Amino acid sequence: MKRMKLSELTGNEILAQSLMTWDYQIILPEGVVLKKEYISKIEEMGILEVYVKEDQANEIAILKNDIEKTIKRKVKSILERHTYQNNKELQGLTQAADEIITNILDEKEVIEKVFDIRERSADIYEHSISLSSMAILTALRLKLDKSVIHDIGVGCLLHDIGLRYTTLDYEGKSMEDMKPEALAEYKKHPVYGYTSVKDEDWISDEVKKIILYHHERLDGSGFPLKLKEAEIPFSCQIVAVCDAFDEMICGIAQRRSKVYEAVEYLKSFKNVKYNGKIVDAFLSFTAVYPAGSHVLTSDGEEAIVVSQNKDFQDRPVIRIIRDKNGQKLKEEKILDLVKVLNVYIEKGLE
Template identity: 55%
Template sequence: MKVCDIGNLSGGEVLSRPIMSLDYQELLAEGTILRKEYIEKLSELGIREVYIREEINTEEVVLLKDEIENNFKEKVRTVIEKHTYTHSKELVELSKTADNIIKNLLEEEEVIEKIYDIKERIADIYEHSITICSLAILTSLKMKIPQERIHDIGVACLLHDLGLRYLTINYMNKKLEQLSELELSEYKKHPVYGYSALKNEPWISELGKNIILYHHERLDGSGYPLKATDIPVEARIVNVCDAFDEMICGIGCERIKVHEAIDHLRKNKDILYDGKIIDIFLEFTAVYPAGSYVLTTEGEIAIVLRQNKNLPDKPFIKIIYDNKGETVLQDIVKDLSVYDNIYIERVMENIK
């Protein structure tokens, strides 16, 4: 246990003591995993220090390093916001950004062999666009899509939600069913708005424009705005990556856990989404990202340390509490891939 200044928290830390208000009301319980929004609220309430558990080193594998991702995100934000207010021609710069993301991914060793820790989070449309660009590029590489089409996919991902910039309704962390009929109708037009803004631009291919238009279509015709069923394979790739990241960010839906988003994809294979693409996508997506606290079928509480190659739902875990709720003082690490009878039952929000 250690005392930590609230300004030094980044999210993911675990409280070792409850946080109390001035009138002794419990704000957050011992064992709460701190999210960024919790930290911001605590800071607003004037709380300066908290007690957190000593950090356990985990081996997180990320799509892009933080500094690189932030640079790309700011580039996309600057270009798109300038376009929204001035109809700037500088959107063509995102073509280079897509190529730079492809280049950065390809510089990683065994890029298509790794399992990546993609975590649920609150994200704006710029971070979301960078993430699905990376996910779609990885999926395309594993599918051996030609390089020029991967470029088109990357560009379309960075611009796929351009149409959301023209909306005035609040859609974050809401199910579409919670929107009024008028709001829902407006929200479902955003692929058309994005497509219309780019349809006369010569620097983006027809394939890229169609990906933007089709990125919310579904195989069974339940998507929007066209209710199309004949969807280009490149758009199908983006459909899967976009749906997954929207679910774990709360964009146009309530935010859910990574394993819940994966369950949704599995249940809707060859119904809403291309089953072959889902199988490939899930080969490199960790079901339980490193740093997650989980309950095993043995009744033990553990933290996910790192992933197992080719087994995204069977990571290495470190036992924190035994099945009686007692703190485990020894360093017990289990490789779930060698156990036929031990699985992760669920992800824990709070641990004690």
């Protein structure tokens, strides 16, 4: 699956994700062939980009698409009905977290796989579900207790509830570019969220801390309390790593980044801002170049990532589509970069 701008479409691409209205009415279903007249109509609706299928790409997602959509509908419905200190309906999020955990565990050899996590738009509900999935999988790899994993799942679904009490436009806007008053307001959202649920006895203290501490950093550079490593619970440190990554690839309060850029960011601040053990666990299942990505090899050839290699997240199986002179290949050329050691991926391509 590949995200493409409408201006890049030439027609006859196959839609990889259904196009829906805000209330989940299907405009075009997954699998439809995008004829040129469809593209014009989509553009008129203000949709700027779509996901199309990439041939021979074997994508592996943490949650299956239909399951993620079902959980997203439930989470969106619960959170949109929520008002300040009217928290009874939020209890439904505990069931949603358990559904995520159950579906992850239902995946065969889930602990052994490398998953294709890809950049996408800054939908706050999708962000919460993806964060929950990634943090749960990280906690499973770290062999944490089931009750802690459950709290992490619930905490992730609730972590940004404080953003509902702000009127800020944070999509694709870097914190560095925010006006001082807007930045100050944005940095209060963990406090707003915590305050709204702190008296609820059905929410564990662990979940409440995740809501309040998910932007704290080990070196004290986070917010809102500027805590240091010893003051930040381990579960909150897990959420912090996964949240930082997902915010980068979504473009939440920053410019949207490619997956490989977010991976490099975590590596750069490992044992500085983020717990090194957690970063290693997270990166152990995260493909640097998701299936369907266009990449440039060290030989100057353009390729598409076909599938991943366990334990070698930056050395996938690729299909060469253009030679170093930019000419299309007439015959199929597949390289497994674990076996072909003198070739590596130079960079990702747009």
